[in-house]
Amino acid sequence: MGGAVVREYRYIGKRIPPRDAFDKVTGIAPYVYDMELPGMLYVKLLQSTQPHARIKGIDYSKALSVSGVVAVATGRDFPFRIGIYVGDRDLLAIEKALWVGHPVAAVIAESPRAAEKALDLIEVDYEPLQPVFDPIEAMKPGAPLLHPDLGKYRISPAFKPRPGTNIANEFRLSKGDVDKGFSKASVVVEGEFSIPFMSHVYMETQAVIAHYKPNGYVDIWSSAQSPFSARYLLAMSLGMPVGRIRIHVPYVGGGFGGKAGLGWEPLAVMLSKKAGYRPVKLLFTRSEQMRLAPVVAGVKAWGKLGLDKEGRIVAYQARFIFDSGAFGDYTVNVSRTAGYACTGSYEVDNVECLSYAVYTNKIPTTALRGFGYPENHWVLERLIDMAAKKLGMDPAKVRSINLLKPGKSKTSTGARLREDAGDPQRVLEEVIGSLGWGREPSSTDKPWKIRAKGFALSVKGPSQPPDASSSAIIKFNEDGSVDVMVGTGNFGQGTVTSLAMIVAEEFGIPLDKVHVHEMRSTNDSAYTWQTVGSRGLFTDGSALLEAIKDAKSKIKRVASAVLRVSEDHLEIGDGKVYVKGKPWHYIPLERIVMGYLYENGNAIGGPIIGAGRHIAELNTFLDPETGQGTPTIFYTFGGTGVEVEVNVLTGEIKVVKAVQVFDIGKAINPLLVEGQMIGGFVMGQSRALYEELIFDEMGSVANPNLSFYYVARAKDMPDEWVLKIIETPQSDGPYGARGIGENVMIAVAPAIGNALYHGLSVDVRSLPLKAERVWRAIREQNPKLYKEALEAVKRSIRESYKKLREALVVAR
Amino acid sequence: MKVRFKVNGVEREIEVEPYELLADVLRERLGLKALKKGCWRGECGLCTILMDGEPVKSCIILAVEADGSEIYTVEGFSEDGRPSPLQESFIRNAGLQCGFCTPGFIVVGEYLARKPRISKEEVKYALSGTICRCTGYKQIVDAVLEAHQEYRKE
Numbered sequence: 001m002g003g004a005v006v007r008e009y010r011y012i013g014k015r016i017p018p019r020d021a022f023d024k025v026t027g028i029a030p031y032v033y034d035m036e037l038p039g040m041l042y043v044k045l046l047q048s049t050q051p052h053a054r055i056k057g058i059d060y061s062k063a064l065s066v067s068g069v070v071a072v073a074t075g076r077d078f079p080f081r082i083g084i085y086v087g088d089r090d091l092l093a094i095e096k097a098l099w100v101g102h103p104v105a106a107v108i109a110e111s112p113r114a115a116e117k118a119l120d121l122i123e124v125d126y127e128p129l130q131p132v133f134d135p136i137e138a139m140k141p142g143a144p145l146l147h148p149d150l151g152k153y154r155i156s157p158a159f160k161p162r163p164g165t166n167i168a169n170e171f172r173l174s175k176g177d178v179d180k181g182f183s184k185a186s187v188v189v190e191g192e193f194s195i196p197f198m199s200h201v202y203m204e205t206q207a208v209i210a211h212y213k214p215n216g217y218v219d220i221w222s223s224a225q226s227p228f229s230a231r232y233l234l235a236m237s238l239g240m241p242v243g244r245i246r247i248h249v250p251y252v253g254g255g256f257g258g259k260a261g262l263g264w265e266p267l268a269v270m271l272s273k274k275a276g277y278r279p280v281k282l283l284f285t286r287s288e289q290m291r292l293a294p295v296v297a298g299v300k301a302w303g304k305l306g307l308d309k310e311g312r313i314v315a316y317q318a319r320f321i322f323d324s325g326a327f328g329d330y331t332v333n334v335s336r337t338a339g340y341a342c343t344g345s346y347e348v349d350n351v352e353c354l355s356y357a358v359y360t361n362k363i364p365t366t367a368l369r370g371f372g373y374p375e376n377h378w379v380l381e382r383l384i385d386m387a388a389k390k391l392g393m394d395p396a397k398v399r400s401i402n403l404l405k406p407g408k409s410k411t412s413t414g415a416r417l418r419e420d421a422g423d424p425q426r427v428l429e430e431v432i433g434s435l436g437w438g439r440e441p442s443s444t445d446k447p448w449k450i451r452a453k454g455f456a457l458s459v460k461g462p463s464q465p466p467d468a469s470s471s472a473i474i475k476f477n478e479d480g481s482v483d484v485m486v487g488t489g490n491f492g493q494g495t496v497t498s499l500a501m502i503v504a505e506e507f508g509i510p511l512d513k514v515h516v517h518e519m520r521s522t523n524d525s526a527y528t529w530q531t532v533g534s535r536g537l538f539t540d541g542s543a544l545l546e547a548i549k550d551a552k553s554k555i556k557r558v559a560s561a562v563l564r565v566s567e568d569h570l571e572i573g574d575g576k577v578y579v580k581g582k583p584w585h586y587i588p589l590e591r592i593v594m595g596y597l598y599e600n601g602n603a604i605g606g607p608i609i610g611a612g613r614h615i616a617e618l619n620t621f622l623d624p625e626t627g628q629g630t631p632t633i634f635y636t637f638g639g640t641g642v643e644v645e646v647n648v649l650t651g652e653i654k655v656v657k658a659v660q661v662f663d664i665g666k667a668i669n670p671l672l673v674e675g676q677m678i679g680g681f682v683m684g685q686s687r688a689l690y691e692e693l694i695f696d697e698m699g700s701v702a703n704p705n706l707s708f709y710y711v712a713r714a715k716d717m718p719d720e721w722v723l724k725i726i727e728t729p730q731s732d733g734p735y736g737a738r739g740i741g742e743n744v745m746i747a748v749a750p751a752i753g754n755a756l757y758h759g760l761s762v763d764v765r766s767l768p769l770k771a772e773r774v775w776r777a778i779r780e781q782n783p784k785l786y787k788e789a790l791e792a793v794k795r796s797i798r799e800s801y802k803k804l805r806e807a808l809v810v811a812r
Numbered sequence: 813m814k815v816r817f818k819v820n821g822v823e824r825e826i827e828v829e830p831y832e833l834l835a836d837v838l839r840e841r842l843g844l845k846a847l848k849k850g851c852w853r854g855e856c857g858l859c860t861i862l863m864d865g866e867p868v869k870s871c872i873i874l875a876v877e878a879d880g881s882e883i884y885t886v887e888g889f890s891e892d893g894r895p896s897p898l899q900e901s902f903i904r905n906a907g908l909q910c911g912f913c914t915p916g917f918i919v920v921g922e923y924l925a926r927k928p929r930i931s932k933e934e935v936k937y938a939l940s941g942t943i944c945r946c947t948g949y950k951q952i953v954d955a956v957l958e959a960h961q962e963y964r965k966e
């Protein structure tokens with residue numbers, strides 16, 4: 001692995017279709033959304049109509065009289081808070097409602113219809129309080145406080161909330177001396193940037209079934225990314241033994257970070273108990289999902305970048321204010337990550353990045369694919385192009401000069417980048433090469449439609465606690481096939497297929513003799529911390545390789561006795577254990593994996609089981625004052641290039657060409673890697689061009705549906721794709737692989753922003769780059785271009801009119 | 813009210829309330845759980861079925877409106893549990909990730925791939941009524957076009 005010898009692989013590196021595809025194309029794959037249990041009840045939640053209000057009383061007597069209603073619960077029933085990093089969440093509003101949509105009561109009934117009917121009959125007596133919707137206002141002294149008890153919440157050690165304010169977390173990265181750095185700068189650029197709230201729009205809305213049994217065991221079926229951490233957090237907050245809670249995860253209809261951490265399991269469990277220990281199901285419609293379930297934080301940012309006359313970055317300063325909405329639970333870590341990784345793919349000696357997560361009276365927020373990196377890249381990757389232009393230098397050159405050098409450079413957190421971290425220079429070259437950067441974009445047949453090119457680089461590492469761990473178990477069956485037990489989730493990334501390929505490769509057995517269960521269950525899957533941060537293949541793949549090694553050594557021990565050679569002289573491959581150099585001396589695996597039977601009836605060995613584990617080595621906590629330390633197990637380098645066509649008169653942007661380049665160490669399955677590169681691009685494009693949750697004057701989501709919240713459709717995807725995988729192996733990754741799932745969407749928005757900047761001399765710093773915003777920017781910043789386009793269109797109308805008239809004359 | 817329709821080749825007769833949606837009747841009453849809902853209001857296309865040969869979104873059609881029609885859901889395209897050529901093409905091209913949208917795309921995909929002639933642009937536009945958040949659509953479009961070639965050979 002990772003050595004100089006190039007091995008011929010049977011499966012690794014091959015384009016193998018996803019193993020669960022059959023279940024999915026035929027529709028037999030079960031999701032929690034589809035599941036029902038005998039005696040199951042349905043839950044509907046009453047949403048607050050007030051953005052910030054004291055709840056003086058809730059009268060649900062009429063609701064209880066609706067036929068089919070079993071029970072009604074309110075925040076009074078569950079007077080405790082939960083969370084993964086900052087325990088600020090309630091199950092149902094406790095004393096105060098914090099946003100329009102905040103669940104204040106739950107109805108449990110025999111049918112969803114009965115529950116819905118009962119919702120209308122609940123009367124809530126609100127005493128309105130002053131709300132605050134803008135995070136900058138919310139940070140000011142004297143702003144209305146959402147969480148006066150912040151100081152009493154359970155806080156995970158890496159986080160620093162400021163009790164008595166709305167600041168859920170404050171993070172500071174500081175290295176070198178920024179003032180001194182800026183004093184050496186030839187050019188300095190700075191600017192304010194913003195990103196709106198967005199919705200994950202995983203196609204399966206939140207769904208959970210919980211059954212609290214009278215014997216103290218809890219069974220949960222959840223559409224979740226992180227059954228193990230959800231179980232642990234649930235046990236802690238309910239004061240239950242971990243082993244009594246079993247979380248089962250069937251197929252999951254997308255997650256993108258939105259189903260990580262702790263979800264709706266605690267509420268469902270408590271409601272099951274409240275309903276007399278019957279199973280209950282919580283399922284959100286899309287509009288419920290978009291008004292009450294956590295979305296993605298909006299960000300207001302500022303950045304300042306200084307280059308010396310050679311183009312070297314001499315100082316960088318940035319500030320990110322994450323609008324976490326009513327709960328900051330997971331967003332505190334997103335904001336922290338945006339801060340500690342603020343210098344992207346570059347080596348910068350003088351840095352200061354501040355990052356905050358701030359409470360406002362809006363829908364709560366959580367993780368999203370990319371986790372702080374799309375946010376910090378939107379600032380830095382735009383500033384680099386602005387600074388390069390000011391300096392009169394090619395932005396590709398500026399990037400090349402400043403890129404981190406594996407083995408030599410120190411990252412933003414002061415950790416030396418490992419020497420096999422990848423080849424960022426080559427990523428850059430491939431991006432600009434494939435994009436044809438430096439060559440004029442092709443022209444269009446309509447002069448008011450202008451083509452432009454832009455690109456950006458990206459880097460991403462998992463943001464996980466230093467002791468986050470994973471494990472894997474493999475066990476053999478009678479026919480020599482292998483059952484694989486892992487914890488890493490299966491919601492479309494393809495990790496499960498790659499893990500099966502690894503097992504088939506290592507034992508030299510056909511892929512269809514490797515069985516990885518599609519479902520996860522905390523009581524019979526191997527443990528993994530969470531399936532987040534692009535970590536699955538790296539961490540769980542490493543654990544799996546150790547499990548394979550373990551099983552191999554157990555097989556060899558038995559074979560050594562049978563074949564009468566030492567274990568060192570045995571090899572496993574082609575479904576056999578054989579003597580090195582004498583492959584004709586062998587035992588087929590199926591004759592040994594359940595125990596070897598001699599001719600006289602003696603038997604040795606027994607069923608073979610291999611176990612393996614993984615934990616990050618040499619990671620550290622970050623220094624609480626300076627943010628210095630080693631936060632991650634790998635960084636994946638990548639880059640995105642785009643050619644866009646902009647309609648100058650309408651501001652509409654069409655992406656005509658996409659270039660995606662990533663150094664992922666090793667593509668175990670290029671077909672599925674490409675799937676990530678394409679899917680991530682379109683998600684990134686969708687966020688860059690269309691997506692934004694709109695809030696009305698009550699802070700309420702005004703577009704909780706998929707008509708007014710537009711996500712990219714098939715017609716929006718680029719016409720031309722260039723997908724390049726670079727393979728600079730990382731010695732501690734499985735077959736040299738690094739993670740890819742998130743990086744694929746990080747550079748898309750800055751690449752498009754940079755294309756506008758270069759091609760149209762229009763600088764837009766707020767996302768999304770929607771038509772109206774771009775149209776306004778063109779009119780304000782480049783009125784000449786707009787005028788020319790207008791003239792061109794008038795000319796073309798006149799010409800067609802003339803042609804039409806001539807035609808009419810002829811016709812007469 | 814009584815409605816009669818043919819679902820995946822089988823005659824069904826069922827008592828429905830006038831307000832019941834076709835999607836709910838197919839899914840909850842007839843157990844065709846491959847049919848998914850992603851928006852509940854005609855925006856996402858996940859609940860697409862073929863009704864008298866045309867793709868329609870079953871979450872915005874009343875069950876009573878389907879009286880007398882012939883309906884196909886994703887369950888109706890595989891024969892003896894074997895995937896159809898289009899379903900095979902989705903597998904080969906990895907035209908799916910989480911799979912939640914897949915039943916909707918298979919239904920429209922069958923409709924498109926079986927047309928005598930379709931262009932890539934037409935496929936892109938026709939598939940734009942259905943949302944996939946995972947794949948970025950390229951592999952889905954490729955899968956439909958590839959299956960189209962196969963159906964033409966038949």
Ligand code: FES
Binds near residue numbers: 849850854855
């Ligand atoms: S559920 Fe019918 S179109 Fe979305």
Ligand code: FES
Binds near residue numbers: 254909912946
């Ligand atoms: S595969 Fe997940 S939504 Fe399409």
